[in-house]
Amino acid sequence: MEMPQTATRPDGNGLETALPSGLSLPPRPDLLMRLEDLVLTGEVDTRALTREMGDDPGLTAMLFKVAKSSRYGRSAPPQSLEQVIQLLGTKQSLNVARCFALMSAIEGDPKTMQRFWSRASNVASFAAVVAADRVAVCNIFPDQAFLAGIFHDCGIPLLMQRYPDYCELVEGCAEKAQWVCVREEDRRLKLDHSVVGALVARHWGLPDFVVQAIRHHHELDELDDHPSRSMVAILQLATYLSALENRLDWPDWLVIRDQVLDELGIYAEGFAEYCEDLCEQVAAH
Numbered sequence: 001m002e003m004p005q006t007a008t009r010p011d012g013n014g015l016e017t018a019l020p021s022g023l024s025l026p027p028r029p030d031l032l033m034r035l036e037d038l039v040l041t042g043e044v045d046t047r048a049l050t051r052e053m054g055d056d057p058g059l060t061a062m063l064f065k066v067a068k069s070s071r072y073g074r075s076a077p078p079q080s081l082e083q084v085i086q087l088l089g090t091k092q093s094l095n096v097a098r099c100f101a102l103m104s105a106i107e108g109d110p111k112t113m114q115r116f117w118s119r120a121s122n123v124a125s126f127a128a129v130v131a132a133d134r135v136a137v138c139n140i141f142p143d144q145a146f147l148a149g150i151f152h153d154c155g156i157p158l159l160m161q162r163y164p165d166y167c168e169l170v171e172g173c174a175e176k177a178q179w180v181c182v183r184e185e186d187r188r189l190k191l192d193h194s195v196v197g198a199l200v201a202r203h204w205g206l207p208d209f210v211v212q213a214i215r216h217h218h219e220l221d222e223l224d225d226h227p228s229r230s231m232v233a234i235l236q237l238a239t240y241l242s243a244l245e246n247r248l249d250w251p252d253w254l255v256i257r258d259q260v261l262d263e264l265g266i267y268a269e270g271f272a273e274y275c276e277d278l279c280e281q282v283a284a285h
Contacts, residue, residue, distance in 0.1 A: 020191060023162040025203045026105035031056060032097060036205070039094045049090060050082045059100045063088070066096050066146070092143035098204065099124070099150040108157050116157055119242065124149025125282050126238035130264070133278070137265040138230035144210065145234050151206065152214045152235055155196030194218055218252075220259050233263035245279055 019025070031052065038049050053059055060081055067084040068077045078084045085093045103117050124146045131138070131145035159166045198215035202208075213231035216222045220236065223229040236253075237260050243250040261268060 019196075019199070020162065023158060023196070025200050026102070026158075028204055029101050029105060031059075032101040032204075035094055035097050039090050044090045046082065046085060046090070049093070050085055053085070053093070053097065054081050056100075058104070059097055062100045063093060063096050066143075088143070092141075095143040095147040098206070099147060102150060102154060102200075102204070106154065106157050108161060112160070113157060116153075120150050120153055122245070122282075123152070123235070123238045123242045126241040126278065127234050129278050129281050130234045130237050130241075134234070134264050134266075138227075138234070138263075140227065140230050140234060144207075145231065145238075147206065148210050148213055148217075148231055148235060149238060151201050151204075151210070152197055152217050153193060154200050155193030155198075158196050158200070159191075159193055220256055220263070230263055233260045236260045237264065241275060241278055241282075244275060245282075 034052055035049065038044060038052065053063065063081065063084045064078070067087050078087050088096070103120075106113070108116075127145035127149035128142040131140045132142045135141060194215055194217055198211050201211045201214050206214075209225065209227035210231060212223065212225065212228040213235065216228070217232050217235050220229065220232050223232060236256055240250060240253045240257075240260075242248075243253070258268075260266075261271065266274065
């Protein structure tokens with residue numbers, strides 16, 4: 001495998017400031033930047049936001065899908081995009097737009113990317129449900145957890161584009177029903193998908209605690225900061241639930257289980273029933 005040519009140095013967030021030659025970060029689409037201008041710079045014009053979002057059918061469909069989730073506590077589903085945005089809130093709607101934009105911005109083999117984003121969306125859905133259930137403990141909101149769930153593994157397809165042999169590593173893990181091993185990535189590339197994903201998240205302007213959670217989503221022990229640590233715990237539980245639902249083996253769960261449950265304030269007794277309930281909530285949508 002070709003080794004990356006890096007000129008790396010840590011910045012204040014513990015991330016690298018240089019990428020391997022030939023590995024580039026996906027640019028933020030123009031639509032997303034316009035939406036950010038509308039939401040983040042002063043009083044929000046909901047009608048203007050609705051017009052911008054409504055021009056993209058794919059984004060509109062994702063917004064409706066998220067809004068129909070029971071975690072937003074509304075019996076009657078919204079009937080218009082403006083109602084969707086009002087239900088979710090402007091910042092939450094922006095986070096959904098960020099997720100959709102990322103999924104559109106990273107290119108690759110269509111079948112491979114479909115499988116990848118299907119898994120990412122599944123983890124993100126579980127993360128949102130966990131966050132909604134534990135919001136009083138963690139103060140992490142569903143839209144933030146959904147955002148982190150979509151972004152947390154986005155370094156994988158970028159590494160697949162840059163290093164052809166990396167596809168073999170990913171496929172090998174898939175054949176064994178296992179997740180991509182960060183330690184193996186570091187051994188082969190001196191770089192792993194969590195670092196690349198955090199760089200993308202920072203480049204796209206995500207909150208710093210989300211960036212740090214993506215950077216350390218395989219390293220709960222590395223985090224003392226409460227919001228980032230709680231987000232990692234949510235991602236870990238969401239990943240376990242996704243693996244459970246899809247009958248995948250994930251040996252690391254046995255190592256981190258107690259830490260995750262402690263961080264999220266979940267009792268070990270009745271944990272199996274708790275997981276069944278969360279799986280039913282995700283399956284319903």
